[in-house]
Amino acid sequence: MSEFIASNGVPVIPDRHGGYQFVREPFQFGNLTGITADAAEALRQFFQKEEDDRLGRWRWPANPDYVVYALGAERDGWRVVNEATGNHHFYAFRTHAMVGSSQYAAAARAFFGAHPEPKPWHSAKPGEGWLLTIDGEERVAVRGAVEDFVHEKGVTPWSSPTITSGRRIWPEVAS
Known part of the structure; x- marks a missing residue:
């Protein structure tokens, strides 16, 4: 650490x-x-x-009694536990936590805020070609050897919030 x-x-x-x-x-x-x-x-x-x-748990900074465990190989479920009481709540979908008013839902929302859903381009491999929307403009970009996309206007990190959408164009995705 x-x-x-x-x-x-x-x-x-x-x-x-x-x-x-x-x-x-x-x-x-x-x-x-x-x-x-x-x-x-x-x-x-x-x-x-x-x-x-x-x-493998995440502790809610605003209320450290609440911890969140991401469950499953695909991390497609989340258990929020109140360590002070042992009570817990399970969320199968991110959207379920968005409507709740309980402390469990608030802890889950904080967890999701700290762990945003990965975007498809986050798993791009070096050398792949992508059509990305960067700063509102579509650009053809190639994933470089490090975690950056190289395009005609420069270099953009794969985690940049300026990338709002994208799809792999090379090699073509088999359908």
Whole structure:
């Protein structure tokens, strides 16, 4: 895991020896060494994030009692769990969460906002030709060796919000 910034602003930086570094120094009193309350809270959050990542869950920043698990090989279902109560709600479609007013629906909407649906061009392979709508203009583009599309007006990253639609044109899609 790389540098982690806790909600209180304290960075936790894992080092190559299995230890952790803080921007704010630990304090010493006699032969005791300790860390500040802010650093302790930052460590709690760091280890919680590490465990969330290990278990494949996403924690809602606005209400950390709610976690979301994406289910299935295609990630086509989502379980929202309130860890404080153990209660949960299952969403089979993204649209179901959009109409609910519960905290479960709000957590699901926050998850979907943090994990937008992948667009077809996000899985483009190097060398493929695509017809993309970039800044409202259709352009023929080729996926480069890195995650960029090269076209007559320059280079556009595949994740750019300026790409609003696209379809692969080469090699042709078998129908």
